[in-house]
Amino acid sequence: MKTLIKILLSISIILLTYFCVMSIVTPIQFEETKSEREIVIIQRLIDIRKAQVEYRDQKGVYTDKFEDLIQFLKSAKKKSVLKEGSLSDKQLEAGLTEAKAAKIVRSGNRAEIMANGLDGFRRDTAYVSMLEALYPEKFTEETIDQIAIIPFSKNEKFELEVNNDYTNSNNIKIPLFEAKAHFKAYLNDVNHQEMLNAIDIQEKLDKFPGLKVGSVIEPNNNAGNWE
Numbered sequence: 001m002k003t004l005i006k007i008l009l010s011i012s013i014i015l016l017t018y019f020c021v022m023s024i025v026t027p028i029q030f031e032e033t034k035s036e037r038e039i040v041i042i043q044r045l046i047d048i049r050k051a052q053v054e055y056r057d058q059k060g061v062y063t064d065k066f067e068d069l070i071q072f073l074k075s076a077k078k079k080s081v082l083k084e085g086s087l088s089d090k091q092l093e094a095g096l097t098e099a100k101a102a103k104i105v106r107s108g109n110r111a112e113i114m115a116n117g118l119d120g121f122r123r124d125t126a127y128v129s130m131l132e133a134l135y136p137e138k139f140t141e142e143t144i145d146q147i148a149i150i151p152f153s154k155n156e157k158f159e160l161e162v163n164n165d166y167t168n169s170n171n172i173k174i175p176l177f178e179a180k181a182h183f184k185a186y187l188n189d190v191n192h193q194e195m196l197n198a199i200d201i202q203e204k205l206d207k208f209p210g211l212k213v214g215s216v217i218e219p220n221n222n223a224g225n226w227e
Contacts, residue, residue, distance in 0.1 A: 034187060037151065037186055041186060047147055048147060049179070050134050051069050051147065052069065055068075055069060058072075059072075062164060063160075064177070072130070073134070074130075077129065077130060082126060084123075085118075086121075088117070148160075150185045152186040152189075156185045158179045159181070161177065168219070178214035179213050180210055182210040186210075
């Protein structure tokens with residue numbers, strides 16, 4: 001009987017030790033995984049922000065459809081200024097500006113170019129693929145569809161919302177957008193209870209339980225909630 005009691009006591013001590021250790025280790029592991037995943041998701045939200053800003057610049061509004069945003073990225077062009085050389089302080093003090101210098105160079109007047117010290121100065125405008133301009137060596141036409149998918153999720157898409165009718169106190173219409181990923185989308189497979197705890201903390205603070213960029217409630221310069 002004494003032997004049995006000793007065995008049961010030993011097992012109890014082992015189990016108690018295990019649960020004590022796990023109560024400390026589990027939250028730490030959860031936070032480490034959460035942080036690692038959010039680094040990737042934040043970059044994807046930044047990619048979406050870049051696309052939305054270009055879409056608005058060319059069309060005047062944001063879009064709440066990834067299909068339209070992706071098609072835009074595949075077909076649109078972005079203006080790019082190729083620069084060679086720069087103006088010295090002496091040239092600037094003499095009243096030479098970028099615009100004046102570019103005009104002189106475009107004139108082709110070799111004597112005037114040399115007189116103004118603009119040999120080697122170039123400002124050429126070109127139009128490049130939007131995909132190449134925004135995501136060099138990152139996305140292609142074959143892979144850009146992935147911009148809509150939340151990393152580490154079960155192929156879930158970011159929530160995309162717009163408010164193109166927002167009017168500020170000066171009666172100026174300002175288009176707004178937001179893109180977000182809920183904890184449930186990218187942390188559900190880590191530790192369910194820790195995920196619920198994280199959601200509860202954010203909701204008690206009246207914050208979105210996840211990552212988001214932009215806002216459809218009020219202008220925030222398209223900032224992310226991690227910034």
